Amino acid sequence: xxxxxxxxxxxxxxxxxxxxxxxxxxxxxxxxxxxxxxxxxxxxxxxxxxxxxxxxxxxxxxxxxxxxxxxxxxxxxxxxxxxxxxxxxxxxxxxxxxxxxxxxxxxxxxx
Amino acid sequence: xxxxxxxxxxxxxxxxxxxxxxxxxxxxxxxxxxxxxxxxxxxxxxxxxxxxxxxxxxxxxxxxxxxxxxxxxxxxxxxxxxxxxxxxxxxxxxxxxxxxxxxxxxxxxxxxx
Numbered sequence: 001x002x003x004x005x006x007x008x009x010x011x012x013x014x015x016x017x018x019x020x021x022x023x024x025x026x027x028x029x030x031x032x033x034x035x036x037x038x039x040x041x042x043x044x045x046x047x048x049x050x051x052x053x054x055x056x057x058x059x060x061x062x063x064x065x066x067x068x069x070x071x072x073x074x075x076x077x078x079x080x081x082x083x084x085x086x087x088x089x090x091x092x093x094x095x096x097x098x099x100x101x102x103x104x105x106x107x108x109x110x111x
Numbered sequence: 112x113x114x115x116x117x118x119x120x121x122x123x124x125x126x127x128x129x130x131x132x133x134x135x136x137x138x139x140x141x142x143x144x145x146x147x148x149x150x151x152x153x154x155x156x157x158x159x160x161x162x163x164x165x166x167x168x169x170x171x172x173x174x175x176x177x178x179x180x181x182x183x184x185x186x187x188x189x190x191x192x193x194x195x196x197x198x199x200x201x202x203x204x205x206x207x208x209x210x211x212x213x214x215x216x217x218x219x220x221x222x223x224x
Contacts, residue, residue: 033211045214098144
């Protein structure tokens with residue numbers, strides 16, 4: 001079976017840094033991606049890691065350790081608009097197999 | 112700007128009705144998907160399609176069928192809607208070979224009464 005584990009909820013203060021973890025157990029591994037979804041909206045792509053290490057895109061960074069089957073999304077200088085759900089997803093091969101999604105982490109940013 | 116468009120954002124249907132959810136993408140993507148999203152359960156794959164007239168079952172296909180007559184259009188069909196199919200339905204597409212970015216529509220909120 002395929003499983004991705006991420007915390008269901010995280011709360012953080014505006015201006016702070018928050019890390020959302022994702023551990024995975026899948027039949028294969030080709031890359032880990034992150035998606036953001038605001039209430040009532042569509043999930044949108046944030047980042048993708050195929051190799052170990054940190055990828056930075058503005059205030060957001062994503063990390064991958066293939067040996068630990070683990071990754072995280074790091075959000076810096078939190079803003080109220082970052083309140084959303086965040087999903088990790090694994091691409092299990094280079095072919096057409098659908099992405100496997102985690103159940104999502106609800107991030108609440110408070111003043 | 113790339114776009115996945117779901118024709119209906121909000122629908123209310125009666126138990127037993129046949130329901131069509133339409134999805135169109137303008138990115139010439141080969142692969143299209145239908146997901147269902149429920150609180151605490153994340154995104155669950157219903158059906159997907161690699162090409163025109165091709166379909167594959169996902170994790171929860173029971174009670175659903177799909178149609179892909181044209182590359183840009185992927186329809187989800189509830190043959191006889193039931194109350195446990197009340198949910199948010201998301202259509203998505205991605206390049207052949209997987210790609211790294213899946214594009215989602217805005218979602219269709221279906222209530223079955």
